[in-house]
Amino acid sequence: MDMRAAIEALTEEAERQIRDHLAIALASVHGRLAWFLGAAATALAPVLHWRALPDEHGPTFDAVKPTPQQYTDAEDAIRRLHTTLTHITT
Known part of the structure; x- marks a missing residue:
């Protein structure tokens, strides 16, 4: 699993928990x-x-x-992680 896919899976899990009202635990x-x-x-x-x-x-x-693709994947993963952490903490 590449970086982008790993972060995407993590953020989907966090977003599902928020939807299920587990935000206090997060x-x-x-x-x-x-x-x-x-x-x-x-x-x-x-x-x-x-x-x-x-x-x-x-x-x-x-x-x-x-590789340039690895840089792109890492940048995308960081952006997704940032968006999710912002969502979790607001």
């Missing part, structure tokens, strides 16, 4: 919001292995240069 630091944030961090973890500089600038510590 607002808690413990429980579903903590799970949501942890799962979002896991989905976005590939970004930690990306590098922006070319190899000739020194060791990359196994970091990889992402």
Whole structure:
């Protein structure tokens, strides 16, 4: 599952819980919001292995240069995550 799909699945779950009137549970630091944030961090973890500089600038510590599509997917995932977190907290 790519980043965008993982974040989409998480946001659908959060939105379903809000529709089912579980917003109070989501607002808690413990429980579903903590799970949501942890799962979002896991989905976005590939970004930690990306590098922006070319190899000739020194060791990359196994970091990889992402493809343009990976950048696009990550940007879309972050936008979706931002929208969902804004919705959850309002």
